[in-house]
Amino acid sequence: MSDRVFALSDGNSFYCSCERVFDPRLEGRPVIVLSNNDGCAVARTPEAKALGIEMGAPWFKIRKLCEANGVVARSSNYVLYGDMSRRMNEIYRAHAQDVEVYSIDESFLDFTGIVEPAAHARAMRHTVRQWTGIPTCVGLGPTRVLAKAANHLAKKRPVLDGVCDLTSAGARDALLPQLAIEDVWGVGRASAGKLRAIGVNTAADLRGLDARVARQLLTVTGERLVREMNGVLCQELEIEPPGRKGIAVTRSFGAPITRLDEMLEATALYATRAGEKLRRHGMLAHQMQVFFHTSRFADGPGRSVSGVATMLEATSDTLELVRAASAATRRLWQPGYRYAKAGIIMEDLVTPAQAPRSLLTLMDPRREALMTAMDAVNSRFGRGALSPAQSGVRRAWAVRADMRSPAYTTRLSETPIATA
Amino acid sequence: MSALKQELVPLMGRPLCAGFPSPADDYVEEALDPARLIVTNPASTFMWRVVGRSMIGMGINDGDYAVVDRSLTPKADDVVVAIIDGLPSAKRVIRLRGGRLALDFANPEMGPLILDEASEAMIWGVVTWSLTPHRPAPR
Numbered sequence: 001m002s003d004r005v006f007a008l009s010d011g012n013s014f015y016c017s018c019e020r021v022f023d024p025r026l027e028g029r030p031v032i033v034l035s036n037n038d039g040c041a042v043a044r045t046p047e048a049k050a051l052g053i054e055m056g057a058p059w060f061k062i063r064k065l066c067e068a069n070g071v072v073a074r075s076s077n078y079v080l081y082g083d084m085s086r087r088m089n090e091i092y093r094a095h096a097q098d099v100e101v102y103s104i105d106e107s108f109l110d111f112t113g114i115v116e117p118a119a120h121a122r123a124m125r126h127t128v129r130q131w132t133g134i135p136t137c138v139g140l141g142p143t144r145v146l147a148k149a150a151n152h153l154a155k156k157r158p159v160l161d162g163v164c165d166l167t168s169a170g171a172r173d174a175l176l177p178q179l180a181i182e183d184v185w186g187v188g189r190a191s192a193g194k195l196r197a198i199g200v201n202t203a204a205d206l207r208g209l210d211a212r213v214a215r216q217l218l219t220v221t222g223e224r225l226v227r228e229m230n231g232v233l234c235q236e237l238e239i240e241p242p243g244r245k246g247i248a249v250t251r252s253f254g255a256p257i258t259r260l261d262e263m264l265e266a267t268a269l270y271a272t273r274a275g276e277k278l279r280r281h282g283m284l285a286h287q288m289q290v291f292f293h294t295s296r297f298a299d300g301p302g303r304s305v306s307g308v309a310t311m312l313e314a315t316s317d318t319l320e321l322v323r324a325a326s327a328a329t330r331r332l333w334q335p336g337y338r339y340a341k342a343g344i345i346m347e348d349l350v351t352p353a354q355a356p357r358s359l360l361t362l363m364d365p366r367r368e369a370l371m372t373a374m375d376a377v378n379s380r381f382g383r384g385a386l387s388p389a390q391s392g393v394r395r396a397w398a399v400r401a402d403m404r405s406p407a408y409t410t411r412l413s414e415t416p417i418a419t420a
Numbered sequence: 421m422s423a424l425k426q427e428l429v430p431l432m433g434r435p436l437c438a439g440f441p442s443p444a445d446d447y448v449e450e451a452l453d454p455a456r457l458i459v460t461n462p463a464s465t466f467m468w469r470v471v472g473r474s475m476i477g478m479g480i481n482d483g484d485y486a487v488v489d490r491s492l493t494p495k496a497d498d499v500v501v502a503i504i505d506g507l508p509s510a511k512r513v514i515r516l517r518g519g520r521l522a523l524d525f526a527n528p529e530m531g532p533l534i535l536d537e538a539s540e541a542m543i544w545g546v547v548t549w550s551l552t553p554h555r556p557a558p559r
Contacts, residue, residue: 416468419471420472
Protein backbone atom coordinates (compact mmCIF):
# COMPACT_ATOMS: atom_id res chain seq x y z
CA MET A 1 0.00 0.00 0.00
CA SER A 2 1.32 3.40 -0.97
CA ASP A 3 2.00 5.83 1.85
CA ARG A 4 2.02 8.67 -0.58
CA VAL A 5 -0.69 11.29 -0.86
CA PHE A 6 -1.71 12.75 -4.21
CA ALA A 7 -4.22 15.51 -4.78
CA LEU A 8 -6.11 16.25 -7.96
CA SER A 9 -7.37 19.83 -8.06
CA ASP A 10 -9.50 21.17 -10.88
CA GLY A 11 -11.61 24.20 -11.64
CA ASN A 12 -15.38 23.78 -11.52
CA SER A 13 -16.84 24.48 -14.99
CA PHE A 14 -13.44 26.12 -15.45
CA TYR A 15 -13.94 28.13 -18.64
CA CYS A 16 -17.33 29.38 -17.44
CA SER A 17 -15.87 30.29 -14.05
CA CYS A 18 -13.14 32.36 -15.75
CA GLU A 19 -15.87 34.27 -17.62
CA ARG A 20 -17.75 34.87 -14.39
CA VAL A 21 -14.75 36.31 -12.54
CA PHE A 22 -14.67 39.31 -14.88
CA ASP A 23 -18.37 39.55 -15.65
CA PRO A 24 -20.11 39.06 -12.29
CA ARG A 25 -23.52 39.48 -13.89
CA LEU A 26 -23.10 35.88 -15.04
CA GLU A 27 -23.17 34.68 -11.43
CA GLY A 28 -26.14 32.38 -10.90
CA ARG A 29 -27.05 32.41 -14.60
CA PRO A 30 -26.60 29.46 -16.98
CA VAL A 31 -23.35 29.92 -18.93
CA ILE A 32 -21.74 27.80 -21.62
CA VAL A 33 -18.44 28.19 -23.48
CA LEU A 34 -18.20 27.02 -27.07
CA SER A 35 -15.27 25.26 -28.75
CA ASN A 36 -13.06 26.91 -31.36
CA ASN A 37 -15.19 28.21 -34.23
CA ASP A 38 -18.20 28.23 -31.93
CA GLY A 39 -18.76 24.59 -32.81
CA CYS A 40 -20.12 22.96 -29.67
CA ALA A 41 -20.47 23.40 -25.90
CA VAL A 42 -17.20 22.52 -24.12
CA ALA A 43 -17.98 23.95 -20.68
CA ARG A 44 -21.29 24.31 -18.85
CA THR A 45 -22.27 25.67 -15.47
CA PRO A 46 -24.61 23.52 -13.33
CA GLU A 47 -27.46 25.87 -14.32
CA ALA A 48 -26.79 25.09 -18.00
CA LYS A 49 -26.51 21.34 -17.31
CA ALA A 50 -29.87 21.50 -15.55
CA LEU A 51 -31.40 22.75 -18.81
CA GLY A 52 -30.25 19.52 -20.45
CA ILE A 53 -27.35 20.98 -22.42
CA GLU A 54 -24.97 18.07 -23.03
CA MET A 55 -21.19 18.23 -23.19
CA GLY A 56 -20.27 18.59 -26.86
CA ALA A 57 -23.76 19.64 -27.94
CA PRO A 58 -23.47 21.43 -31.33
CA TRP A 59 -24.21 25.17 -31.06
CA PHE A 60 -26.59 25.19 -34.00
CA LYS A 61 -28.71 22.56 -32.22
CA ILE A 62 -28.91 24.26 -28.81
CA ARG A 63 -28.98 27.88 -29.91
CA LYS A 64 -32.79 28.20 -29.71
CA LEU A 65 -32.90 26.54 -26.29
CA CYS A 66 -30.19 28.91 -25.05
CA GLU A 67 -31.94 32.01 -26.35
CA ALA A 68 -35.24 30.94 -24.83
CA ASN A 69 -33.72 30.26 -21.40
CA GLY A 70 -31.33 33.19 -21.08
CA VAL A 71 -28.22 31.00 -21.40
CA VAL A 72 -25.11 33.13 -21.90
CA ALA A 73 -22.89 31.56 -24.57
CA ARG A 74 -19.29 32.65 -24.99
CA SER A 75 -16.66 31.81 -27.57
CA SER A 76 -13.62 30.21 -26.01
CA ASN A 77 -11.04 32.72 -24.78
CA TYR A 78 -7.92 30.60 -24.34
CA VAL A 79 -5.75 33.62 -23.64
CA LEU A 80 -7.79 34.29 -20.51
CA TYR A 81 -8.15 30.64 -19.46
CA GLY A 82 -4.42 30.05 -19.91
CA ASP A 83 -3.55 33.01 -17.70
CA MET A 84 -5.99 31.98 -14.97
CA SER A 85 -4.62 28.42 -15.14
CA ARG A 86 -1.07 29.77 -14.71
CA ARG A 87 -2.17 31.68 -11.60
CA MET A 88 -3.83 28.61 -10.10
CA ASN A 89 -0.73 26.49 -10.66
CA GLU A 90 1.37 29.17 -9.03
CA ILE A 91 -0.79 28.79 -5.92
CA TYR A 92 -0.59 24.98 -6.14
CA ARG A 93 3.21 25.18 -6.21
CA ALA A 94 3.16 27.08 -2.93
CA HIS A 95 1.06 24.26 -1.41
CA ALA A 96 2.72 21.11 -2.77
CA GLN A 97 6.24 19.83 -3.32
CA ASP A 98 5.51 18.78 -6.89
CA VAL A 99 2.86 19.78 -9.41
CA GLU A 100 1.93 17.96 -12.60
CA VAL A 101 -0.08 20.26 -14.85
CA TYR A 102 -2.32 17.61 -16.36
CA SER A 103 -4.52 19.87 -18.45
CA ILE A 104 -5.53 23.52 -18.55
CA ASP A 105 -7.84 23.06 -15.55
CA GLU A 106 -6.50 19.95 -13.76
CA SER A 107 -3.30 19.47 -11.82
CA PHE A 108 -1.96 16.56 -9.78
CA LEU A 109 -0.13 17.65 -6.63
CA ASP A 110 2.19 15.67 -4.39
CA PHE A 111 0.87 16.08 -0.82
CA THR A 112 3.09 13.35 0.64
CA GLY A 113 4.28 14.20 4.15
CA ILE A 114 1.59 16.79 4.85
CA VAL A 115 0.15 16.00 8.28
CA GLU A 116 -3.49 16.75 7.61
CA PRO A 117 -3.92 16.62 3.86
CA ALA A 118 -7.67 17.25 3.88
CA ALA A 119 -7.32 20.42 5.96
CA HIS A 120 -4.44 21.50 3.73
CA ALA A 121 -6.60 20.91 0.65
CA ARG A 122 -9.41 22.99 2.14
CA ALA A 123 -7.04 25.87 2.86
CA MET A 124 -5.59 25.68 -0.65
CA ARG A 125 -9.04 25.62 -2.19
CA HIS A 126 -10.01 28.67 -0.18
CA THR A 127 -6.87 30.53 -1.32
CA VAL A 128 -7.46 29.69 -4.99
CA ARG A 129 -11.04 30.93 -4.68
CA GLN A 130 -10.04 34.17 -2.99
CA TRP A 131 -6.99 34.98 -5.11
CA THR A 132 -8.34 34.03 -8.55
CA GLY A 133 -12.11 33.82 -8.06
CA ILE A 134 -12.15 30.25 -9.44
CA PRO A 135 -14.03 27.58 -7.45
CA THR A 136 -12.24 24.21 -7.39
CA CYS A 137 -12.67 20.65 -6.15
CA VAL A 138 -9.86 18.59 -4.66
CA GLY A 139 -9.62 14.79 -4.47
CA LEU A 140 -7.06 13.04 -2.26
CA GLY A 141 -5.74 9.49 -2.51
CA PRO A 142 -2.63 7.32 -2.24
CA THR A 143 -2.42 7.03 -6.06
CA ARG A 144 -3.31 9.26 -8.98
CA VAL A 145 -6.22 6.98 -9.94
CA LEU A 146 -7.69 7.26 -6.43
CA ALA A 147 -7.08 11.03 -6.33
CA LYS A 148 -8.97 11.31 -9.62
CA ALA A 149 -11.80 9.15 -8.26
CA ALA A 150 -11.93 11.31 -5.13
CA ASN A 151 -12.08 14.45 -7.24
CA HIS A 152 -15.04 13.05 -9.16
CA LEU A 153 -16.85 12.28 -5.91
CA ALA A 154 -16.09 15.78 -4.58
CA LYS A 155 -17.68 17.25 -7.72
CA LYS A 156 -20.81 15.12 -7.59
CA ARG A 157 -21.54 15.33 -3.84
CA PRO A 158 -22.07 18.86 -2.57
CA VAL A 159 -22.06 17.59 1.04
CA LEU A 160 -18.31 17.01 0.74
CA ASP A 161 -17.87 20.76 0.28
CA GLY A 162 -15.34 20.47 -2.51
CA VAL A 163 -12.84 18.13 -0.88
CA CYS A 164 -12.98 14.32 -0.90
CA ASP A 165 -10.35 12.37 1.02
CA LEU A 166 -9.76 8.74 0.02
CA THR A 167 -6.44 8.35 1.81
CA SER A 168 -7.94 6.01 4.44
CA ALA A 169 -9.13 2.48 3.70
CA GLY A 170 -12.36 3.23 5.56
CA ALA A 171 -13.21 6.16 3.29
CA ARG A 172 -12.46 4.07 0.20
CA ASP A 173 -14.72 1.24 1.37
CA ALA A 174 -17.51 3.72 2.06
CA LEU A 175 -17.25 5.90 -1.06
CA LEU A 176 -15.91 3.80 -3.95
CA PRO A 177 -19.15 1.77 -4.21
CA GLN A 178 -20.83 5.10 -5.04
CA LEU A 179 -18.63 5.73 -8.08
CA ALA A 180 -20.08 4.19 -11.24
CA ILE A 181 -17.64 2.30 -13.46
CA GLU A 182 -18.25 4.75 -16.35
CA ASP A 183 -16.94 7.56 -14.15
CA VAL A 184 -13.62 5.86 -13.43
CA TRP A 185 -10.64 7.57 -15.06
CA GLY A 186 -9.60 5.74 -18.22
CA VAL A 187 -12.69 3.54 -18.55
CA GLY A 188 -14.35 4.34 -21.85
CA ARG A 189 -17.90 3.51 -22.81
CA ALA A 190 -16.91 0.28 -24.58
CA SER A 191 -14.81 -0.95 -21.65
CA ALA A 192 -17.55 -0.03 -19.18
CA GLY A 193 -19.95 -2.26 -21.10
CA LYS A 194 -17.55 -5.23 -20.94
CA LEU A 195 -16.95 -4.65 -17.23
CA ARG A 196 -20.64 -4.41 -16.39
CA ALA A 197 -21.21 -7.65 -18.29
CA ILE A 198 -18.99 -9.45 -15.76
CA GLY A 199 -20.55 -7.70 -12.77
CA VAL A 200 -18.07 -4.87 -12.29
CA ASN A 201 -20.44 -1.95 -11.80
CA THR A 202 -18.53 0.43 -9.53
CA ALA A 203 -15.04 1.56 -8.69
CA ALA A 204 -15.20 -0.69 -5.62
CA ASP A 205 -15.92 -3.76 -7.79
CA LEU A 206 -12.92 -2.91 -9.93
CA ARG A 207 -10.63 -3.46 -6.94
CA GLY A 208 -11.53 -7.15 -6.81
CA LEU A 209 -10.93 -7.74 -10.52
CA ASP A 210 -8.27 -10.34 -11.32
CA ALA A 211 -5.20 -8.74 -12.90
CA ARG A 212 -5.24 -11.14 -15.85
CA VAL A 213 -8.90 -10.42 -16.58
CA ALA A 214 -8.21 -6.70 -16.33
CA ARG A 215 -5.41 -7.04 -18.85
CA GLN A 216 -7.62 -9.05 -21.18
CA LEU A 217 -10.45 -6.51 -21.07
CA LEU A 218 -8.54 -3.26 -20.82
CA THR A 219 -4.95 -4.07 -21.88
CA VAL A 220 -1.96 -3.14 -19.72
CA THR A 221 -3.55 0.19 -18.81
CA GLY A 222 -6.42 -1.70 -17.21
CA GLU A 223 -4.11 -3.82 -15.09
CA ARG A 224 -2.41 -0.69 -13.81
CA LEU A 225 -5.78 0.93 -13.22
CA VAL A 226 -6.86 -1.97 -10.98
CA ARG A 227 -3.59 -1.83 -9.02
CA GLU A 228 -3.81 1.93 -8.52
CA MET A 229 -7.47 1.60 -7.47
CA ASN A 230 -6.20 -0.80 -4.80
CA GLY A 231 -3.77 1.85 -3.57
CA VAL A 232 -0.64 0.42 -5.21
CA LEU A 233 1.38 3.21 -6.74
CA CYS A 234 2.16 2.53 -10.39
CA GLN A 235 2.75 5.99 -11.76
CA GLU A 236 4.56 8.98 -10.30
CA LEU A 237 3.71 12.54 -11.24
CA GLU A 238 4.98 13.54 -14.63
CA ILE A 239 6.81 16.75 -14.02
CA GLU A 240 7.80 18.28 -17.32
CA PRO A 241 11.52 18.74 -17.35
CA PRO A 242 11.85 22.28 -18.62
CA GLY A 243 13.46 22.25 -22.01
CA ARG A 244 12.33 18.85 -23.24
CA LYS A 245 8.76 19.52 -24.14
CA GLY A 246 7.34 20.08 -27.56
CA ILE A 247 5.26 22.87 -28.96
CA ALA A 248 2.12 22.46 -31.02
CA VAL A 249 -0.01 25.04 -32.78
CA THR A 250 -3.07 23.45 -34.34
CA ARG A 251 -6.36 24.96 -35.23
CA SER A 252 -9.58 24.16 -37.07
CA PHE A 253 -10.49 26.65 -39.76
CA GLY A 254 -13.56 28.86 -39.56
CA ALA A 255 -14.27 27.98 -43.19
CA PRO A 256 -12.72 25.06 -45.12
CA ILE A 257 -9.58 25.79 -47.13
CA THR A 258 -9.55 24.77 -50.78
CA ARG A 259 -6.69 26.90 -52.15
CA LEU A 260 -2.95 26.62 -51.72
CA ASP A 261 -2.43 30.34 -51.05
CA GLU A 262 -4.86 30.15 -48.13
CA MET A 263 -3.19 27.04 -46.73
CA LEU A 264 0.19 28.80 -47.01
CA GLU A 265 -1.27 31.71 -45.03
CA ALA A 266 -2.56 29.38 -42.35
CA THR A 267 0.63 27.37 -41.87
CA ALA A 268 2.71 30.58 -41.97
CA LEU A 269 0.54 32.03 -39.20
CA TYR A 270 0.92 28.87 -37.11
CA ALA A 271 4.68 28.95 -37.67
CA THR A 272 4.64 32.58 -36.48
CA ARG A 273 2.79 31.56 -33.31
CA ALA A 274 5.16 28.65 -32.80
CA GLY A 275 8.11 31.06 -33.09
CA GLU A 276 6.60 33.28 -30.39
CA LYS A 277 6.19 30.25 -28.11
CA LEU A 278 9.75 29.08 -28.73
CA ARG A 279 11.20 32.50 -27.92
CA ARG A 280 9.07 32.83 -24.82
CA HIS A 281 10.55 29.57 -23.51
CA GLY A 282 14.05 30.32 -24.79
CA MET A 283 14.05 27.16 -26.92
CA LEU A 284 15.13 26.27 -30.45
CA ALA A 285 13.76 23.69 -32.89
CA HIS A 286 15.56 22.04 -35.75
CA GLN A 287 12.59 20.41 -37.38
CA MET A 288 8.84 20.68 -37.50
CA GLN A 289 5.96 18.48 -38.48
CA VAL A 290 3.33 20.11 -40.66
CA PHE A 291 -0.06 18.47 -41.13
CA PHE A 292 -3.48 19.22 -42.53
CA HIS A 293 -6.62 17.20 -43.07
CA THR A 294 -10.25 17.29 -44.13
CA SER A 295 -13.12 17.03 -41.67
CA ARG A 296 -14.20 13.56 -40.59
CA PHE A 297 -17.77 14.78 -40.32
CA ALA A 298 -18.08 16.49 -43.70
CA ASP A 299 -19.15 14.88 -46.96
CA GLY A 300 -16.72 14.73 -49.84
CA PRO A 301 -13.34 13.11 -50.33
CA GLY A 302 -11.11 12.85 -47.27
CA ARG A 303 -7.38 13.41 -47.05
CA SER A 304 -4.93 13.64 -44.20
CA VAL A 305 -1.24 14.38 -44.73
CA SER A 306 1.76 15.24 -42.66
CA GLY A 307 5.41 15.84 -43.38
CA VAL A 308 8.59 16.90 -41.67
CA ALA A 309 10.47 20.07 -42.56
CA THR A 310 14.04 20.51 -41.42
CA MET A 311 15.63 23.85 -40.68
CA LEU A 312 19.24 24.63 -41.62
CA GLU A 313 20.10 24.98 -37.93
CA ALA A 314 18.20 24.94 -34.67
CA THR A 315 16.26 28.19 -34.60
CA SER A 316 13.40 30.18 -33.12
CA ASP A 317 13.44 32.72 -35.93
CA THR A 318 9.93 33.26 -37.27
CA LEU A 319 11.06 33.89 -40.82
CA GLU A 320 13.03 30.62 -40.87
CA LEU A 321 10.08 28.74 -39.41
CA VAL A 322 7.70 30.26 -41.95
CA ARG A 323 10.07 29.31 -44.76
CA ALA A 324 10.20 25.68 -43.55
CA ALA A 325 6.43 25.50 -42.98
CA SER A 326 5.74 26.89 -46.45
CA ALA A 327 8.10 24.45 -48.13
CA ALA A 328 6.40 21.53 -46.37
CA THR A 329 2.94 22.87 -47.19
CA ARG A 330 3.76 23.15 -50.90
CA ARG A 331 5.14 19.62 -50.87
CA LEU A 332 2.07 18.17 -49.15
CA TRP A 333 -0.56 20.19 -51.01
CA GLN A 334 -3.07 18.53 -53.25
CA PRO A 335 -6.08 20.42 -54.59
CA GLY A 336 -9.62 19.07 -54.74
CA TYR A 337 -10.20 18.71 -50.99
CA ARG A 338 -11.90 20.86 -48.39
CA TYR A 339 -9.30 21.02 -45.62
CA ALA A 340 -10.69 21.64 -42.14
CA LYS A 341 -7.68 21.71 -39.87
CA ALA A 342 -3.93 22.25 -39.96
CA GLY A 343 -1.15 22.33 -37.46
CA ILE A 344 2.52 22.51 -36.70
CA ILE A 345 4.22 20.32 -34.10
CA MET A 346 7.80 20.73 -32.95
CA GLU A 347 9.47 18.21 -30.66
CA ASP A 348 12.99 17.60 -29.37
CA LEU A 349 13.47 21.26 -28.59
CA VAL A 350 16.89 22.37 -27.42
CA THR A 351 18.30 25.32 -25.54
CA PRO A 352 20.78 27.55 -27.39
CA ALA A 353 23.58 25.95 -25.34
CA GLN A 354 22.58 22.45 -26.51
CA ALA A 355 22.28 23.43 -30.17
CA PRO A 356 25.05 22.15 -32.40
CA ARG A 357 27.00 25.07 -33.82
CA SER A 358 27.41 25.21 -37.54
CA LEU A 359 30.81 26.23 -38.80
CA LEU A 360 29.40 29.22 -40.56
CA THR A 361 26.86 31.27 -38.78
CA LEU A 362 23.97 31.16 -41.15
CA MET A 363 21.80 33.69 -39.47
CA ASP A 364 22.20 37.42 -39.80
CA PRO A 365 22.71 38.60 -36.19
CA ARG A 366 20.26 41.46 -36.80
CA ARG A 367 17.51 38.89 -37.16
CA GLU A 368 17.52 38.24 -33.43
CA ALA A 369 16.96 41.95 -32.82
CA LEU A 370 14.13 41.86 -35.36
CA MET A 371 12.44 38.99 -33.48
CA THR A 372 12.80 40.81 -30.15
CA ALA A 373 11.26 43.92 -31.69
CA MET A 374 8.43 41.89 -33.22
CA ASP A 375 7.59 40.27 -29.86
CA ALA A 376 7.68 43.67 -28.14
CA VAL A 377 5.29 45.23 -30.67
CA ASN A 378 2.91 42.27 -30.46
CA SER A 379 2.87 42.27 -26.68
CA ARG A 380 2.08 45.98 -26.63
CA PHE A 381 -0.45 46.25 -29.43
CA GLY A 382 -1.97 42.79 -29.27
CA ARG A 383 -1.09 39.51 -30.87
CA GLY A 384 -0.66 39.69 -34.63
CA ALA A 385 -0.11 43.46 -34.76
CA LEU A 386 3.16 42.68 -36.53
CA SER A 387 3.53 39.42 -38.47
CA PRO A 388 5.09 38.22 -41.70
CA ALA A 389 2.97 39.17 -44.72
CA GLN A 390 2.97 35.50 -45.72
CA SER A 391 0.65 34.71 -42.83
CA GLY A 392 -2.03 36.68 -44.62
CA VAL A 393 -4.04 39.79 -44.00
CA ARG A 394 -7.49 38.74 -45.11
CA ARG A 395 -7.60 35.33 -43.44
CA ALA A 396 -10.99 34.25 -44.72
CA TRP A 397 -10.28 30.90 -43.05
CA ALA A 398 -9.58 32.29 -39.58
CA VAL A 399 -11.24 30.94 -36.48
CA ARG A 400 -14.73 32.20 -35.83
CA ALA A 401 -15.26 33.58 -32.33
CA ASP A 402 -18.19 35.96 -32.41
CA MET A 403 -18.85 35.94 -28.68
CA ARG A 404 -15.38 36.07 -27.20
CA SER A 405 -14.73 38.06 -24.04
CA PRO A 406 -11.71 40.40 -23.82
CA ALA A 407 -8.20 39.27 -22.87
CA TYR A 408 -8.86 40.84 -19.48
CA THR A 409 -5.68 39.76 -17.70
CA THR A 410 -3.03 39.94 -20.39
CA ARG A 411 -3.70 43.01 -22.54
CA LEU A 412 -3.58 46.57 -21.19
CA SER A 413 -6.09 47.73 -23.78
CA GLU A 414 -8.59 45.07 -22.62
CA THR A 415 -8.46 45.34 -18.83
CA PRO A 416 -11.82 45.17 -17.05
CA ILE A 417 -13.40 48.53 -16.25
CA ALA A 418 -14.66 49.74 -12.87
CA THR A 419 -16.90 52.79 -12.90
CA ALA A 420 -16.16 55.50 -10.37
CA MET B 421 18.72 65.19 -34.95
CA SER B 422 21.53 62.76 -35.69
CA ALA B 423 23.88 64.70 -33.39
CA LEU B 424 21.36 64.38 -30.59
CA LYS B 425 21.00 60.65 -31.14
CA GLN B 426 24.72 60.10 -30.84
CA GLU B 427 24.83 61.73 -27.45
CA LEU B 428 22.18 59.48 -25.97
CA VAL B 429 23.66 57.23 -23.31
CA PRO B 430 22.35 53.68 -23.11
CA LEU B 431 20.61 53.08 -19.81
CA MET B 432 21.00 49.33 -19.92
CA GLY B 433 23.29 46.89 -21.61
CA ARG B 434 26.99 46.51 -21.08
CA PRO B 435 29.24 48.75 -23.17
CA LEU B 436 32.26 46.95 -24.57
CA CYS B 437 35.59 47.81 -22.97
CA ALA B 438 38.46 47.11 -25.28
CA GLY B 439 41.09 47.99 -22.67
CA PHE B 440 40.56 47.61 -18.94
CA PRO B 441 37.49 45.99 -17.46
CA SER B 442 35.12 48.41 -15.78
CA PRO B 443 35.67 48.79 -12.03
CA ALA B 444 31.87 48.85 -11.73
CA ASP B 445 31.58 45.25 -12.97
CA ASP B 446 31.90 43.88 -9.45
CA TYR B 447 29.07 46.10 -8.25
CA VAL B 448 26.44 45.23 -10.80
CA GLU B 449 22.92 45.04 -9.44
CA GLU B 450 19.83 43.94 -11.24
CA ALA B 451 18.03 46.70 -13.12
CA LEU B 452 15.26 48.33 -11.13
CA ASP B 453 11.96 46.72 -12.00
CA PRO B 454 8.91 48.88 -11.16
CA ALA B 455 6.62 45.87 -11.64
CA ARG B 456 8.10 44.23 -8.55
CA LEU B 457 7.28 47.29 -6.49
CA ILE B 458 3.72 47.39 -7.71
CA VAL B 459 2.89 43.69 -7.96
CA THR B 460 3.85 41.86 -4.78
CA ASN B 461 1.60 38.85 -5.34
CA PRO B 462 1.44 38.10 -9.08
CA ALA B 463 -1.00 35.18 -8.74
CA SER B 464 -3.68 37.37 -7.16
CA THR B 465 -3.00 40.73 -8.84
CA PHE B 466 -5.04 42.08 -11.74
CA MET B 467 -5.08 45.37 -13.64
CA TRP B 468 -8.30 47.35 -13.92
CA ARG B 469 -9.17 50.67 -15.52
CA VAL B 470 -11.12 53.23 -13.51
CA VAL B 471 -13.63 55.32 -15.47
CA GLY B 472 -15.37 58.22 -13.74
CA ARG B 473 -14.66 60.91 -11.14
CA SER B 474 -16.11 59.52 -7.93
CA MET B 475 -12.68 58.51 -6.54
CA ILE B 476 -10.74 61.74 -7.08
CA GLY B 477 -10.75 62.29 -3.31
CA MET B 478 -8.46 59.25 -3.06
CA GLY B 479 -6.23 60.50 -5.86
CA ILE B 480 -7.70 58.30 -8.58
CA ASN B 481 -8.52 60.16 -11.79
CA ASP B 482 -10.82 59.27 -14.64
CA GLY B 483 -8.93 56.81 -16.87
CA ASP B 484 -6.30 55.72 -14.35
CA TYR B 485 -5.16 52.11 -14.11
CA ALA B 486 -5.81 50.39 -10.81
CA VAL B 487 -3.68 47.51 -9.52
CA VAL B 488 -6.02 45.17 -7.66
CA ASP B 489 -4.84 42.46 -5.26
CA ARG B 490 -7.49 39.86 -4.41
CA SER B 491 -5.42 38.26 -1.65
CA LEU B 492 -5.84 41.20 0.75
CA THR B 493 -8.59 41.52 3.36
CA PRO B 494 -10.34 44.88 2.96
CA LYS B 495 -10.23 47.33 5.85
CA ALA B 496 -11.43 50.88 6.49
CA ASP B 497 -9.99 53.54 4.13
CA ASP B 498 -9.07 50.98 1.46
CA VAL B 499 -10.07 51.61 -2.12
CA VAL B 500 -11.70 48.51 -3.56
CA VAL B 501 -13.27 47.19 -6.71
CA ALA B 502 -16.77 46.33 -5.53
CA ILE B 503 -19.44 44.44 -7.40
CA ILE B 504 -22.77 46.14 -6.77
CA ASP B 505 -25.72 44.34 -8.33
CA GLY B 506 -23.38 42.66 -10.78
CA LEU B 507 -21.60 45.83 -11.89
CA PRO B 508 -17.96 46.55 -10.98
CA SER B 509 -17.14 49.95 -9.52
CA ALA B 510 -14.34 51.58 -7.53
CA LYS B 511 -15.38 52.52 -4.00
CA ARG B 512 -13.87 53.58 -0.70
CA VAL B 513 -14.34 51.38 2.35
CA ILE B 514 -15.64 53.27 5.40
CA ARG B 515 -16.23 52.10 8.95
CA LEU B 516 -19.73 52.81 10.18
CA ARG B 517 -20.59 53.43 13.80
CA GLY B 518 -20.74 49.99 15.32
CA GLY B 519 -17.65 48.88 13.40
CA ARG B 520 -19.40 47.48 10.31
CA LEU B 521 -17.68 48.16 6.98
CA ALA B 522 -19.56 49.94 4.21
CA LEU B 523 -18.77 51.54 0.84
CA ASP B 524 -18.78 55.18 -0.22
CA PHE B 525 -17.67 57.56 -2.95
CA ALA B 526 -14.55 59.66 -2.54
CA ASN B 527 -15.60 62.94 -4.13
CA PRO B 528 -16.75 65.92 -2.01
CA GLU B 529 -19.35 66.76 -4.67
CA MET B 530 -20.97 63.34 -4.43
CA GLY B 531 -22.53 61.06 -1.94
CA PRO B 532 -22.98 59.62 0.46
CA LEU B 533 -23.57 56.34 -1.34
CA ILE B 534 -26.95 54.96 -0.43
CA LEU B 535 -27.62 51.42 -1.50
CA ASP B 536 -31.04 49.99 -2.04
CA GLU B 537 -31.99 47.46 0.61
CA ALA B 538 -32.32 44.83 -2.09
CA SER B 539 -28.88 45.65 -3.48
CA GLU B 540 -26.12 43.10 -3.27
CA ALA B 541 -22.57 44.30 -2.80
CA MET B 542 -19.38 42.25 -2.59
CA ILE B 543 -15.73 43.18 -2.73
CA TRP B 544 -13.79 41.85 -5.73
CA GLY B 545 -10.35 43.02 -4.63
CA VAL B 546 -8.35 45.73 -2.91
CA VAL B 547 -6.74 48.51 -4.97
CA THR B 548 -3.07 48.69 -3.96
CA TRP B 549 -1.87 51.21 -6.54
CA SER B 550 -3.37 53.53 -9.08
CA LEU B 551 -1.35 54.64 -12.07
CA THR B 552 -1.85 58.11 -13.51
CA PRO B 553 -0.14 58.75 -16.82
CA HIS B 554 1.34 62.26 -16.69
CA ARG B 555 2.41 62.09 -20.26
CA PRO B 556 0.01 59.72 -21.98
CA ALA B 557 1.45 57.83 -24.94
CA PRO B 558 0.22 59.27 -28.26
CA ARG B 559 -2.55 57.09 -29.60
